[in-house]
Amino acid sequence: MARTRGSSGPKTMQAIREAGVRLIYQHGYEGMNLRQLAQQVGIQAGSLYNHISTKQALLFDLVREHLEQLLRELDAALAGIADPVERIEAFVAFHVNYHMVRKREVSVVNFELRSLEPANYAAVVALRRTYERRLNDIVDAGVASGAFAVGDARVATFAILALLTGVCTWYRPNGRLGRDQIVAVHTGLVLDGLRGAKPKRAARPGPGRSSKRARGRARR
Amino acid sequence: MARTRGSSGPKTMQAIREAGVRLIYQHGYEGMNLRQLAQQVGIQAGSLYNHISTKQALLFDLVREHLEQLLRELDAALAGIADPVERIEAFVAFHVNYHMVRKREVSVVNFELRSLEPANYAAVVALRRTYERRLNDIVDAGVASGAFAVGDARVATFAILALLTGVCTWYRPNGRLGRDQIVAVHTGLVLDGLRGAKPKRAARPGPGRSSKRARGRARR
């Protein structure tokens, strides 16, 4: 007899989360409204408040949970790897894959932080810093071991993150390149950047400013 | 003689533009409201409509004008340079500097497109594609000449743009590094990525400054 309409039971919260990410990704936090959200979940707007406390709390929840999961999965992906080059490779593979598979969640995390209230913002930025530090530590270790040569480790860290994160702005699941290829290309770019390139003309002084070698791929 | 109320004259539109970029940068398009904007300009909210037709039209205007200016300035920066390596160097220097100096305008262009109505969105994306094509063409030319070796020119183009554009998310005018240093670091990263790196231990010969850009310092 009971309730005839809309979603129900313990699945509702999950549905809210998923629709929330989707809508925030499409319209931004400010641009999303709770009536839309409720409609996608299949309930009335007022009913959302049986599951969330405020719109802001929903955003914070989504962002924090995804950052925590990101960190957990990163640590799992790096576990047991010691060599900086291999750790970088693992990091790139993990980060790029995660950003392709969960591009919506990631975009929300990256672009909607400004809508967080100060306290929430601080908590989230701390998590993000932790993630950045993982990469920064690898770069530092590689520099220390002589595997990498970078002008500035901090800038390099940001640059790598920007480079790798950029993938979630253009990746399409059925695009020209498969995920493995995209990972390979980015791994090549990052490692090349971290090692420093061999001067093109190397030891031979001649004018020949060129020499064709598809080395990025070759090295893979 | 002079008008007594509020701001006035031909400077109002310029003030609206500037305050608009500032506020959209801070709060996003949806998060900005016209009362704030009017207040920053020093007029009443309704008076904005002597200068703009709608809030949406203001966003479109700001985005389009900045993309057009970006293109004009890029073309000026590349004018007269033929060699792909030098063109890349010029591109990086221009792009990074522009993104440091006008980080707000750039952020608005990059993050607020989703708030454009379909027709406006299409127009803006076309402009952005034109800009991307400039870089893509340089990469292609470099590959053709043998100066570059990349796995996939299109992905490389996106990767470089993401890398370089990322700078506007963390750059602070009085930060640790000066603008020239940041440009140098990024030039190094991009050229290394495009050329393919020398395998790490390769017996790197002498100082061999490959080009007039300050890469030596960056890599050090």
Added chain:
Amino acid sequence: MARTRGSSGPKTMQAIREAGVRLIYQHGYEGMNLRQLAQQVGIQAGSLYNHISTKQALLFDLVREHLEQLLRELDAALAGIADPVERIEAFVAFHVNYHMVRKREVSVVNFELRSLEPANYAAVVALRRTYERRLNDIVDAGVASGAFAVGDARVATFAILALLTGVCTWYRPNGRLGRDQIVAVHTGLVLDGLRGAKPKRAARPGPGRSSKRARGRARR
């Protein structure tokens, strides 16, 4: 137990409709504002939007529903009557009574059509045409049977409608004449007009009725 704030329940929509007709009658569609309307209903202006979608939609709703009801009631009033004279009598009685009893609704329907958006306007005009056609058909039937003699059935139709509808502009419930008397006067005027009058005092017995056609001109 009961709700504490404002009006509520399924009666609100009805209250909106009634207050809407009243206010549009008084101030016109453009002249009415939703604050007034909400106040008369006993809710906040924003709460109206739990019941209507836009102000325009409210007008359309009111107009369409009243035209549909008008048609339904007319058809009920004419049901089972075959003779054109009797159908005219029934039409006049119905129309005049309706326009006296619901003069506000009728005025809204007649005067506020120009405020309807094109699509809504078209729908409403179609309904009104249907109503006009009912009268036109009766006139045609009377002309065919020889009961009526009119110069032009279409003009006569419009003239009768104007004549009968005019009553709603001056009728006051407690005026000098009762509703039955007003109906009787109009029935007389219409039938006289449709049959063609006997020249007053005529003095000439003959068949009289000078000519059923455009007598005005002839007399000129």
Added chain:
Amino acid sequence: MARTRGSSGPKTMQAIREAGVRLIYQHGYEGMNLRQLAQQVGIQAGSLYNHISTKQALLFDLVREHLEQLLRELDAALAGIADPVERIEAFVAFHVNYHMVRKREVSVVNFELRSLEPANYAAVVALRRTYERRLNDIVDAGVASGAFAVGDARVATFAILALLTGVCTWYRPNGRLGRDQIVAVHTGLVLDGLRGAKPKRAARPGPGRSSKRARGRARR
């Protein structure tokens, strides 16, 4: 040096009047806005105030002037005619022609009175009453002379006005009927109504359902 844009000189006020009537006819007084009006005149909205004092004053002006002209022209049309029937004919011809030729002005006068402020409203209604009295007096005179037989002279007056005024709601300059024909038809209708019709074929046999209507009384 002198003025380069827009209309000018003594013709501006006339242009405002004409555009004002047109726009009020189309959108109603409340629905018309002064920017539209200014645009049709070819000046800026602010410049209107060199010619009018307020929007309300413009409406009052338009309405009053047209009513005064209507009265003047009516009196000219009736001058020198003594016989009630001929006076009615003259009245009908004048009124219908005026309402066909100036349907916009007339509609404004008829439908926009509710937007007049009380003082203006009173002045205008007084003028309109004067006009109605002209017709009422003719009807009374005809009844006194035995030329007309109406149930109630006052109702008949309103009915005739409604009937004749209705023409301005459907008349189109290039319609099926010419102005003369329309005048003729209405003259016939009015005279028939005023005189009382001769029962169609007299001595109507049959069961005669006609009698439940209170017509006998009305015509008495």
Added chain:
DNA sequence: AATGAATGAGATTTCATTCAT
């Protein structure tokens, strides 16, 4: 846990009117 109707604050936009030039 859901509904549906309400609140109240605030958003964008409109508009008559003013006024220095």
Added chain:
DNA sequence: AATGAATGAAATCTCATTCAT
């Protein structure tokens, strides 16, 4: 007599949130 930019009030509409049921 015209302009163009301003005011300030008010309009329609949106939306997060509350709450009796």
